[in-house]
Amino acid sequence: MNVKIRKADENDIEFLHKYENLYFNETTKSGITSEIFNNPLIFAYVMLSKNVYIGYTIIWLDEDKSQIYSLVIVPEKRNRGYAKALLSHLFEFYKLRKIKEITLEVRKTNIKAINLYKSFGFKSISIKKNYYNDNEDALFLYKKL
Numbered sequence: 096m097n098v099k100i101r102k103a104d105e106n107d108i109e110f111l112h113k114y115e116n117l118y119f120n121e122t123t124k125s126g127i128t129s130e131i132f133n134n135p136l137i138f139a140y141v142m143l144s145k146n147v148y149i150g151y152t153i154i155w156l157d158e159d160k161s162q163i164y165s166l167v168i169v170p171e172k173r174n175r176g177y178a179k180a181l182l183s184h185l186f187e188f189y190k191l192r193k194i195k196e197i198t199l200e201v202r203k204t205n206i207k208a209i210n211l212y213k214s215f216g217f218k219s220i221s222i223k224k225n226y227y228n229d230n231e232d233a234l235f236l237y238k239k240l
Contacts, residue, residue: 096176098149100184103131103139110148111139114167119227137164138188142181149177152185161189163199166208178211186215195240200226200233212236 103111111131131139136156142149150168154161163185168177189197200223201208209219217236226233 096180098142098144098177098180100140100142100181103141103151105132107139107141107151110141111151111153114151114169115165118167119165140181140184142168142177150181152181154185154188156192156194159193159195161192161194161197163197166199174207178208179214182211182215189240197238197240199236201236202227203232203234209234209236212238 139153141151152166153164217238221235223233
């Protein structure tokens with residue numbers, strides 16, 4: 096797998112905006128700029144192969160805890176191990192930052208993502224009813240490091 100994972104910058108705004116709106120329907124271009132690039136507790140990473148976007152992740156830190164806000168692989172690149180590689184990158188970051196707990200929400204119907212997270216040791220601890228804009232429930236997942 097020949098990929099590069101780097102911290103997102105201003106040049107990645109359009110890509111992040113496109114997929115945040117497509118999958119989460121709640122982020123605006125200006126919100127991404129102000130949140131990601133001006134908040135020292137929010138980190139965004141993009142994954143590329145030969146300068147083509149593969150995916151990204153956005154995380155929030157709070158002392159020794161982290162929330163995975165989003166982790167997206169573009170549709171045409173799915174089922175090739177990229178999400179696993181991106182998640183592995185996050186775990187290396189967490190190790191360096193001495194993060195002890197990680198949480199995330201995932202659509203209850205997103206079985207592939209749920210299985211990926213469970214393979215990394217995440218446990219489902221609750222259901223958030225009508226969590227998404229389309230009223231789909233989310234599983235709230237937790238992992239202690």
